[in-house]
Amino acid sequence: MNAQVHGAHLEVKGLTKRFGGLIAVKDVGFSVNGGEILGLIGPNGSGKSTVMKLIMGIERPDAGSVRIKGVEVAGWPSHRIARLGAGMVFQHSRPLHRQTVLENITLALLPDKLRRLFPDPENEARARAIAERVGLGHVLDRRPSTLPFADLRKMEIAKAIARDPQVVLVDEPFAGLTSRETAAFSQLVTDLRDDGRAVLLVDHNVKSVAALVDRVFAMYVGERIAEGTADEVMRNETVRRVYLGGSIETAARPESSFRDTTPFLEVKNLNVFYGKAQAVENVSIHVHQGEFVSVVGLNGAGKTTLFNAISGVLPYSGEIRREGKPLGGLTPAAIARGGIVQCPEGRELFGDMTVRENLDLGGQHVTREESEKRMQWLFDLFPILEQRQAQTAGTLSGGEQQMLTIARALMMNPALLILDEPTLGLAPVILEQLSKALERLRQTTPITVLLGEQNVTFALPHADRVYVLEHARIVWEGDPSRFAAEAGTGYL
Ligand SMILES: Nc1ncnc2c1ncn2[C@@H]1O[C@H](COP(=O)(O)OP(=O)(O)OP(=O)(O)O)[C@@H](O)[C@H]1O
Ligand SMILES: [Mg+2]
Incomplete structure (x- = not known):
C-alpha cells in the first residue's frame, strides 16, 4: 500500500466504461470521506449503477482509478474489493431463496467458498447481531420469499454491511418503500455514516436524498453535470432540465x-x-x-x-x-x-x-x-x-x-x-x-x-x-x- 496520508475512504478519478459503442460512464471523478454520504443522482440510464459496479469490480473499468482507503483497486475482481472493505446494496435484491434470512446474512459474512462449508458459531452470532441492527430480528428463520418488500431490502443492507465495509454503495434503497419505511431506511443509512463509513447513495426520491446526504454529484449520459450541496445541485439549471423536469398537472373528470x-x-x-x-x-x-x-x-x-x-x-x-x-x-x-x-x-x-x-x-x-x-x-x-x-x-x-x-x-x-x-x-x-x-x-x-x-x-x-x-x-x-x-x- 502507498503510505499516502488519505482523508478519503473512496476516491474515483477518470472512471470510464464502454459497452460497445455506448459510453455509459465517462471520465467520472469524486471522493467520499469516512463519515460522509455522497448522493449520486441523474436521469434513468445516466450511469449511476454502472459507477457503483465499477467501484465494486462487478464491471471492469476501461480507464480510471478507484482507490479504497488509498489502495488502487481498479480492475481487481469483486471478491478482493469486497474483502478490502467495500459493500454494495443492489438495486434489485437477489436473495438465496432456499436459505433463511439468517443463513443469507451468515453466508454474506464469508467471502471464501471453502469457509462456507464449516459452520461457525461466531459468524452466526455476528449475523444475528447485524439482523437485529437492521430490524430483522423477528424474521431470522423465514425464507426470503415470504418476507414483505421492505424486509427484503433490509436483508440486502444486512448482507452489504456483514463484513464491516468502510465504503458502502447503496443503489435505490427507497424505491417501493412507504414514507414510514423510507424514514426507517434513512436512519439505517445515517447510522452507517455515523459509524464513520463512506456512503455512496443513489435514489430518485429527491426529498429523501436531499435530507440525507452531505453532498450531491449529478450525472447525465455518463458525465458529471453538477456537484455541490443538495440545495446547490437541485437549483442548477441543467439538473432541473434533465433530471427534475416540471410539475405534473392534469384535471379529473366527474x-x-x-x-x-x-x-x-x-x-x-x-x-x-x-x-x-x-x-x-x-x-x-x-x-x-x-x-x-x-x-x-x-x-x-x-x-x-x-x-x-x-x-x-x-x-x-x-x-x-x-x-x-x-x-x-x-x-x-x-x-x-x-x-x-x-x-x-x-x-x-x-x-x-x-x-x-x-x-x-x-x-x-x-x-x-x-x-x-x-x-x-x-x-x-x-x-x-x-x-x-x-x-x-x-x-x-x-x-x-x-x-x-x-x-x-x-x-x-x-x-x-x-x-x-x-x-x-x-x-x-x-x-x-x-x-x-x-x-x-x-x-x-x-x-x-x-x-x-x-x-x-x-x-x-x-x-x-x-x-x-x-x-x-x-x-x-x-x-x-x-x-x-x-x-x-x-x-x-
Ligand atoms: N451490459 C450492458 N450492455 C450494454 N449497455 C449497458 C450494459 N449495462 C448498462 N448499459 C447501459 O448503460 C447505461 C447506464 O446504465 P446504468 O444502469 O448505470 O444507469 P442508471 O443511472 O443506474 O439508471 P437507472 O436510474 O434507470 O437505474 C444505460 O443506458 C444502460 O442501458
Ligand atoms: Mg440504476
Missing part, C-alpha cells in the same frame, strides 16, 4: 361525465386468500369506459392481488365483470387477448431478448401496420427505447426496464390498461414524460386505465376517481380533490 350504463369493469365482493391469509376482502370497485381510476395503497395492501384476480391469474370468490359479462372461467390468456392488459410490477421482461423483440412480442396480436405505428408512437414517448432497440432487456438500467415494461403493455393496444406501480425507479423527469403520455392517451384514445400506486403525487393527478385500499379492504372512494382532506393521512 363520474357523471361517463355515460355508460354498465361500467367497463365491475368488481363485486371480491375475496382472495393465500392459504389462510386474506389478501383481498370484500372489495367492490368499478371503472367506466374511458375512465382513469387509481387504487392507492401501501405495500402489502392488496393492490397486486386485486389486479391479478382481474387478470385471471388467481382464484377468487365474488364477481368480476367486463361490460356486464363475467370474466370468471376465462383463462388469463383469453382475458389479455380481449384487451385487459396488466403491466406487472415485477417487470417480467425477457432479459435475454432485445428491446425490439420484447416490444414485438407485445404487438403480436395487432396487425403488422398497427404494430409499426404503435412502436413509432412509443419511441416518441420513450426515445431511449428507440436508441436501445438492439440491447438485451436484462442489461437495461432499472428505469429503462420500467419504461420497456410499460411500452410493451401499450403495444398490445389495451382496452383496459392496468398499471401496477409504474413509477417505481423512474427519475422525476421521466415521471413527467410518463405523465404526459398518460394524458395524451386519455385525450386521444378510448383507453381505460386502472392505476395502482402508493405514490399519491402521481396517482392523484392521473385519476378521475380514487379508491384507497388498506389491509385488503377499500376504505375510501372519491374525487382526487377530496383525497387530502378525507383520506390523506399516512400518504401525503
Whole structure:
C-alpha cells in the first residue's frame, strides 16, 4: 500500500466504461470521506449503477482509478474489493431463496467458498447481531420469499454491511418503500455514516436524498453535470432540465361525465386468500369506459392481488365483470387477448431478448401496420427505447426496464390498461414524460386505465376517481380533490 496520508475512504478519478459503442460512464471523478454520504443522482440510464459496479469490480473499468482507503483497486475482481472493505446494496435484491434470512446474512459474512462449508458459531452470532441492527430480528428463520418488500431490502443492507465495509454503495434503497419505511431506511443509512463509513447513495426520491446526504454529484449520459450541496445541485439549471423536469398537472373528470350504463369493469365482493391469509376482502370497485381510476395503497395492501384476480391469474370468490359479462372461467390468456392488459410490477421482461423483440412480442396480436405505428408512437414517448432497440432487456438500467415494461403493455393496444406501480425507479423527469403520455392517451384514445400506486403525487393527478385500499379492504372512494382532506393521512 502507498503510505499516502488519505482523508478519503473512496476516491474515483477518470472512471470510464464502454459497452460497445455506448459510453455509459465517462471520465467520472469524486471522493467520499469516512463519515460522509455522497448522493449520486441523474436521469434513468445516466450511469449511476454502472459507477457503483465499477467501484465494486462487478464491471471492469476501461480507464480510471478507484482507490479504497488509498489502495488502487481498479480492475481487481469483486471478491478482493469486497474483502478490502467495500459493500454494495443492489438495486434489485437477489436473495438465496432456499436459505433463511439468517443463513443469507451468515453466508454474506464469508467471502471464501471453502469457509462456507464449516459452520461457525461466531459468524452466526455476528449475523444475528447485524439482523437485529437492521430490524430483522423477528424474521431470522423465514425464507426470503415470504418476507414483505421492505424486509427484503433490509436483508440486502444486512448482507452489504456483514463484513464491516468502510465504503458502502447503496443503489435505490427507497424505491417501493412507504414514507414510514423510507424514514426507517434513512436512519439505517445515517447510522452507517455515523459509524464513520463512506456512503455512496443513489435514489430518485429527491426529498429523501436531499435530507440525507452531505453532498450531491449529478450525472447525465455518463458525465458529471453538477456537484455541490443538495440545495446547490437541485437549483442548477441543467439538473432541473434533465433530471427534475416540471410539475405534473392534469384535471379529473366527474363520474357523471361517463355515460355508460354498465361500467367497463365491475368488481363485486371480491375475496382472495393465500392459504389462510386474506389478501383481498370484500372489495367492490368499478371503472367506466374511458375512465382513469387509481387504487392507492401501501405495500402489502392488496393492490397486486386485486389486479391479478382481474387478470385471471388467481382464484377468487365474488364477481368480476367486463361490460356486464363475467370474466370468471376465462383463462388469463383469453382475458389479455380481449384487451385487459396488466403491466406487472415485477417487470417480467425477457432479459435475454432485445428491446425490439420484447416490444414485438407485445404487438403480436395487432396487425403488422398497427404494430409499426404503435412502436413509432412509443419511441416518441420513450426515445431511449428507440436508441436501445438492439440491447438485451436484462442489461437495461432499472428505469429503462420500467419504461420497456410499460411500452410493451401499450403495444398490445389495451382496452383496459392496468398499471401496477409504474413509477417505481423512474427519475422525476421521466415521471413527467410518463405523465404526459398518460394524458395524451386519455385525450386521444378510448383507453381505460386502472392505476395502482402508493405514490399519491402521481396517482392523484392521473385519476378521475380514487379508491384507497388498506389491509385488503377499500376504505375510501372519491374525487382526487377530496383525497387530502378525507383520506390523506399516512400518504401525503
Ligand atoms: N451490459 C450492458 N450492455 C450494454 N449497455 C449497458 C450494459 N449495462 C448498462 N448499459 C447501459 O448503460 C447505461 C447506464 O446504465 P446504468 O444502469 O448505470 O444507469 P442508471 O443511472 O443506474 O439508471 P437507472 O436510474 O434507470 O437505474 C444505460 O443506458 C444502460 O442501458
Ligand atoms: Mg440504476
